[in-house]
Amino acid sequence: MAKHDLGDIEAIRVNLQGWMREHLADARTLTLGELKFPEESGESSVTLILDADNGGAKERYICRMKPRASEVFDVHDLLMQYQMMEVMHDNDIPVPPLLGYEADESLLGSDFYLMGFVDGQIPTDNPPWAFGGWVTELSDEQRATQWRNGLETLAKIHSIDPERYDLARLPRSAPDQAPSQQELDKFNAMVTEEERACLAEPVLQALDYLNANLPAEGPRRLCWGDARPGNIIWKDLRPNAVIDWEMASIADPLQEVAWWYWIDYINCVGLGAERPGGLPQLQDIYDQWQALTGLPTDHAAYFDLFAVVRYAIILERKFMAMRRAGVERIGNFVDPFVEQQLARVQGK
Known part of the structure; x- marks a missing residue:
C-alpha cells in the first residue's frame, strides 16, 4: 500500500532533480537515480526515497507529496507537517533534517517537501x-x-x-x-x-x-x-x-x-x-x-x-x-x- 500512482514518474524525477540542484547547497551537478517507494511502511501521504550522485558522493533524501487519491483522508496539508517538524526541531525532538518546502504544484503535481534520510529501523506496517x-x-x-x-x-x-x-x-x-x-x-x-x-x-x-x-x-x-x-x-x-x-x-x-x-x-x-x-x-x-x-x-x-x-x-x-x-x-x-x-x- 506504500506505492502510489503518481503519473509520469520520470517527469517527477527530472523536475525534482532540477529543484534540488537549484535549492540545495553544492548540488549543481546532482543526479537522481530511480525514485523508490518504501515497501513495508507508509499508508497515506506519498513518500519517495531519492538516491543521488552528487559529484561522486552517494546521498539519500526523502520527498513527501500528496497522493492523487487517498483511502483515508481528504486533506493533506504538507506545509503544516513541515512547520510541525520545525517546531519539534526547535524543542530537541528528533526529526529528519528539513531541506525545503515547495508550494508550486506544477513541478510534481503537488506541493512537496524534502528531508535528509535518517538511519535507523522502523517497525513494519505491512505486515504489522x-x-x-x-x-x-x-x-x-x-x-x-x-x-x-x-x-x-x-x-x-x-x-x-x-x-x-x-x-x-x-x-x-x-x-x-x-x-x-x-x-x-x-x-x-x-x-x-x-x-x-x-x-x-x-x-x-x-x-x-x-x-x-x-x-x-x-x-x-x-x-x-x-x-x-x-x-x-x-x-x-x-x-x-x-x-x-x-x-x-x-x-x-x-x-x-x-x-x-x-x-x-x-x-x-x-x-x-x-x-x-x-x-x-x-x-x-x-x-x-x-x-x-x-x-x-x-x-x-x-x-x-x-x-x-x-x-x-x-x-x-x-x-x-x-x-x-x-x-x-x-x-x-x-x-x-x-x-x-x-x-x-x-x-x-
Whole structure:
C-alpha cells in the first residue's frame, strides 16, 4: 500500500532533480537515480526515497507529496507537517533534517517537501511488526526500554507550549468548544452514508456515546496525531526521528496516549498474534505519561473508546476502497475492541 500512482514518474524525477540542484547547497551537478517507494511502511501521504550522485558522493533524501487519491483522508496539508517538524526541531525532538518546502504544484503535481534520510529501523506496517522482524527479535528488556523511550518522546511533545508558535494552519477546536471537539468532528464527517451502512452497530453506538459524552475540559497541547512506534525511526532503542505529522492538531493529548497503546495492541492481538513480552500495560502507559507531563488522565476511558472507534472508521474506509477495487469483503477486526470499550465506559 506504500506505492502510489503518481503519473509520469520520470517527469517527477527530472523536475525534482532540477529543484534540488537549484535549492540545495553544492548540488549543481546532482543526479537522481530511480525514485523508490518504501515497501513495508507508509499508508497515506506519498513518500519517495531519492538516491543521488552528487559529484561522486552517494546521498539519500526523502520527498513527501500528496497522493492523487487517498483511502483515508481528504486533506493533506504538507506545509503544516513541515512547520510541525520545525517546531519539534526547535524543542530537541528528533526529526529528519528539513531541506525545503515547495508550494508550486506544477513541478510534481503537488506541493512537496524534502528531508535528509535518517538511519535507523522502523517497525513494519505491512505486515504489522508483531508478525516477525527486528522488534520481535529484541529481548523483553530491550522492548520495554524501547517503548519507554518512545513514550518519553511523546510526553516531551505534549510538554511544548503551543502559544509560543504561530500555528495557524494546525487544526484545533474553537476556544469555547471542548479541546478534542475538532478531532471528533473530523471522524464524524468521515462516516458517510456508504460507510455508515458498512460499520458494525456497536461502532455506531460508540460514536453516539462519544458525541454525547465528550469531556468539556482538558489541556490543549500539540498532538502528533498518528503517535505509534511505526512512525518512529529507531536507533539503539531510541527515537532517531519522529515522522508522519499529517494528523497533527491541538487537542487533548490523552487522545493520542490512548492511540499509542490501542493501535499497536489491536494490530497485534486483533490479528491473532501473541503480544510480545516487555510491552507495558495500558495503565502503566498512563501512569508513566502523567508522571512525565503532570497532565491529568481523568478521562482516559473515554479516549480509549475514541481511539478504537477512530481506528474502526479508518480501517473501514480502507476496506471500502479495497471492495471497490474488487477485493472480497474483509471483516473489521477492530469491532470487538469497540464493543469491549463501549461496555467498559457504560459500566456493563
